[in-house]
Amino acid sequence: MAHPLAGRPVPKEQRIDVDALLRAFRERLPDPDDPRELVAFGTSGHRGTALAGSFNEDHIAAIAQAIYEYRREQGIAGPLFLGKDTHALSAPAEEVALEVFAANEVTVILQSGSALSAGGAGSAGGAGSAGGAATEGSTTGLTATPVLSHAILTHNARLGLHPGSARADGVVITPSHNPPADGGFKYNPPNGGPADSDVTTWIQDRANSHLRSNNQAVKRIPFARARTAATTREADLVAAYVADLENAIDFEAIRAAGLRLGVDPLGGAALPCWAPIAERYKLDLTVVNPVVDPAFGFMTLDHDGQVRMDCSSPYAMAGLVELKDQYDIAWGNDPDADRHGIVTRSVGLMNPNHYLAVAIRYLLRHRPHWPQSAFVGKTLVSSSLIDRVVADERRALREVPVGFKWFAPGLFDGSCCFGGEESAGASFLRRDGSVWTTDKDGLLLGLLAAEITAKTGRDPGEHYRELTGSFGAPLYTRVDAPASPEQKKALARLTPESVRSTELAGEPITAKLTRAPGNDAPIGGLKVTAANGWFAARPSGTENVYKIYAESFRDEAHLRTILEEAQAMVDQAIG
Numbered sequence: 001m002a003h004p005l006a007g008r009p010v011p012k013e014q015r016i017d018v019d020a021l022l023r024a025f026r027e028r029l030p031d032p033d034d035p036r037e038l039v040a041f042g043t044s045g046h047r048g049t050a051l052a053g054s055f056n057e058d059h060i061a062a063i064a065q066a067i068y069e070y071r072r073e074q075g076i077a078g079p080l081f082l083g084k085d086t087h088a089l090s091a092p093a094e095e096v097a098l099e100v101f102a103a104n105e106v107t108v109i110l111q112s113g114s115a116l117s118a119g120g121a122g123s124a125g126g127a128g129s130a131g132g133a134a135t136e137g138s139t140t141g142l143t144a145t146p147v148l149s150h151a152i153l154t155h156n157a158r159l160g161l162h163p164g165s166a167r168a169d170g171v172v173i174t175p176s177h178n179p180p181a182d183g184g185f186k187y188n189p190p191n192g193g194p195a196d197s198d199v200t201t202w203i204q205d206r207a208n209s210h211l212r213s214n215n216q217a218v219k220r221i222p223f224a225r226a227r228t229a230a231t232t233r234e235a236d237l238v239a240a241y242v243a244d245l246e247n248a249i250d251f252e253a254i255r256a257a258g259l260r261l262g263v264d265p266l267g268g269a270a271l272p273c274w275a276p277i278a279e280r281y282k283l284d285l286t287v288v289n290p291v292v293d294p295a296f297g298f299m300t301l302d303h304d305g306q307v308r309m310d311c312s313s314p315y316a317m318a319g320l321v322e323l324k325d326q327y328d329i330a331w332g333n334d335p336d337a338d339r340h341g342i343v344t345r346s347v348g349l350m351n352p353n354h355y356l357a358v359a360i361r362y363l364l365r366h367r368p369h370w371p372q373s374a375f376v377g378k379t380l381v382s383s384s385l386i387d388r389v390v391a392d393e394r395r396a397l398r399e400v401p402v403g404f405k406w407f408a409p410g411l412f413d414g415s416c417c418f419g420g421e422e423s424a425g426a427s428f429l430r431r432d433g434s435v436w437t438t439d440k441d442g443l444l445l446g447l448l449a450a451e452i453t454a455k456t457g458r459d460p461g462e463h464y465r466e467l468t469g470s471f472g473a474p475l476y477t478r479v480d481a482p483a484s485p486e487q488k489k490a491l492a493r494l495t496p497e498s499v500r501s502t503e504l505a506g507e508p509i510t511a512k513l514t515r516a517p518g519n520d521a522p523i524g525g526l527k528v529t530a531a532n533g534w535f536a537a538r539p540s541g542t543e544n545v546y547k548i549y550a551e552s553f554r555d556e557a558h559l560r561t562i563l564e565e566a567q568a569m570v571d572q573a574i575g
Contacts, residue, residue, distance in 0.1 A: 003305030007318040010307050015295045016180045018088045024050035025092055025183075026057055032212040039063055039207040041200035042541050043403040045186030047175045050089060055183035058215055059207070060093045063185055064100035065218040066206035067171065070199070071106070076190060079107040081151045081170035081237070083143025085269040085335040088294035089183030090173045094141075095223050097171065097185075102226035103219035109151070109168075112236045113140040142269040144337035145172050145186070146427070146441035147241045152192040153412075153435060154240065174269070174336035177310040180296045193408025193438030242276045247430045249447045250455065251281040257454035261285040262327035262343070263446065264320040266299070266309045267292050268335030270443055277447075288323055288330075309334050311341030311442070312352045312424040321348050329453045329460075331446035338440035339424040342449045347461030352424035353383035353476055358463040359445065360386060360418055362452050363428055364393045367417070370433045374417035377407045380516055380527055381478075381536045381549040382422040388471040398518035402538065406519065408438040422476075422549070472553040480545040481537075481567050483574070488539035490574040491546055492524045498573040504530040505552075505561040526570065533558060535566035546570065 005011070030037040030053045037053040039046050039062065046063060048054025071080070080101060084090040101108050148170045155168040167190040175184030187195045187203060195203075210218055226232060245251070254261075261283060265271040271290065278285040291298050300318040302308040310316045311332040320332050320343050330343040342350045350358075360376055375396040378386050390397040398416070400406035404425055410416025411427060412435050420426035425440035428448075436444065453459045468474075483491065496512035503509060507530035516523050525538035525546070535550040548566050552559035 002303045002315065003301065005301050005305050006303050007300050007315040010297050010299050010301060012297075014307065015297045016088070018294050021050055021088050021181055022092060024056070025089055028053050028056050030054070030056050030058055030211060032208065038211065039204050041204045043405070044176055044194065045184050045200070046204070047178060047182060047184040049181045049183065051181060055089060055093075057092070057096055058211060060096040060185065061100055061215055061218050061220060062207040062210035063203065064097040065104070065210055065215075066203045067187055068101065068104040068106055069206060070203055071169065076167050076169055078155065078166035078168040078190075079109045079233070081109050081143075081148050081155075081168060083111060083145075083148045083170070083172045083237075083269070084141065085144075085172070085174040086142060086267055086292050086294060087175055087178075087183060087335060088180060093173045093183055093185065097173065098232065099220045099223055099226045100218060102229040102231055103221040105231055107231045107233065109233050109235050109237075111141045111143045111147075111238060112234045142272050143172065143237060144269040144273060144333075144443065145174065145439050146337060146437045146443060147237050147269075147273070148172050149188060149192040149437040149439035149441075150241045150244065151235075151237045152188060152190065153438065154244070156190055156192075172336060176336055177308055177334035177339060179307050180294065188439060191408050191412045191438055192435075193411070194403070194405040196405050238273055238276060242273060242280055245277065245444075245447070246281070247432070248428075248436045248444060250431075250451050251283070253454040254447075254450045255282050259284065259328040259450055259454055260326070261450055262288050262320065262323060262330035264289050264317070264330070264332040265337070266311060266316075266332055266334060267296055268309065268333060268337060270333040270337035273337070273443060277443075286327075288320060311339050312349075313341075314349045317341050317343065317349050324348055329449050331449055333442040333446065337442045340426070340442040340445040341424060342446065342460055344449075344459040344461035346459050347464070350461060350464065351476065353385065353422055353474070354464045355445075355449070355460055356420040356422075356426060357383065357385045357389050357467055358452070358460045359426070359448055360420070361389045361393065361467070362456075362463070363418060363448075364390075364395055366455065367429070367431060367433075369431060370417045370429060371414065374415055374429070374433070375410070377410060377416045377419040377518070379403070379406075379421040380513070380523055381538075382420065383474055383476055383551060384534060384553070385467065385471055385474050386420075389467065392471070399516055400518045401516045401521050401523045404440050406521070411435055411438045474551050474553050475556060475559045476549075476551045477559060477563070478547060478549045479563060480540070480543075480547055481570070483539065483544060483546045485544065487574045488544070488546060491526065491537060491539045491570065494526050494573055499526065499528060499569055500572070501565070501569055504528055504535070504565060505533055505558055507531050507533070526573070528566070528569065533562045535562050537566060537570045
């Protein structure tokens, strides 16, 4: 049941104290003997909050030093692109990271208007937005995750023309859609996508080694010297990304259709991108909310009454949903713009699974230069509607564990034409079949919704209705079930033989999976499938619960039965 205030504006008393948060970042020392205060890289980097001792100055210094040492070991000698979003902890974390990278003589490239010319990563500045409204707060040096991925890839693609140069990589300082008090630190290697677990484990372990020795081996210089160092440079990464977008999106169709477009960046790093996009491609595009506020006080509360910039949540996106009839198509992005939330006149905010299925079918039919051999990638907890759509188009599907890192190699070499996950993250190839980004690109998927509407005369919600007429209307949900730390470990170690049941909701079980069928990688849990439904269970990385994802192609009663039997099967298997 949703919180009574879900979808309503954030009460003043619930807004974070930004000054107290920043003081904690500088002053609180993490306890290396407390596992909760160590560096821990999950599927999207290290995340935490300064108030709990899990994202503080020492963490950032240790991680930055570890990344320098990893680069040295791997022979990565090119520039490191460094970007940030609008969370309160992102700017001070950028300063600390730059101090360490500069001390280690790493060439760092920042978005124009960052620390180099703005007088510090935390300084304020104004900017305009498409639609003409003024922006409050700082937009200096913001770098969306897809912009950084694009920068890494385009730099490295030029190496053939400049044999003396070296590979680039990057860091995005963001906790994605997490609450305002959180911070995050992500590393992207030279393939431009999220780092694989072998890389993040190495960096995590090395960073924790530094923490345990009070960062004695961490090299660092004052910020004033770091921002004027010969190795600290600037480039307009946004302009390069915007200029190249026409190679991935059909802007001529969007412009010719005269669509009215609405965009809500949710106060994030997508904001500086929209005015240049609208101007360059002559789009009728309005940024409905140009406010930047590190407390995110303009948000509406999420389903649980928390402030969370989740562009796939109807509660967090309530403001844009209310405006849906003013635009032919609208969308929102989370603070680092790696996720998308598509708002249509026909159905309002689309479920991410529904939009992924629509986007995949459209792209497979409207990208003639994509190789027929290129597969569609999906995470194993994404809707089976995608399987049916891909099979109907006679294309290959590859199902992988949760985490966008699994798509990065295929997107990089063109063997994967589309990679998407149920949490509203996706990217796809350029129109000529070459790599665009290898990390999630929320701007791209929003613009694709406009292209779909322009080219077909129907918005993605209408296309989804058509899909359900052909393939059935799936019902999808995710719930949490309590589990002790020991039970969570047991869930991650399950084998197919651990499940004794032969039926799921009255149908024969067709598969019991603990490894992904697309790449044979461990899924860290269990997936059980039948003809008209499935469930997957995975332990939470931060709470004493496990997550159950379930889908039915029948009805609500069938979905409830799947959920009940899923919990019984898992509880029996993990004791």
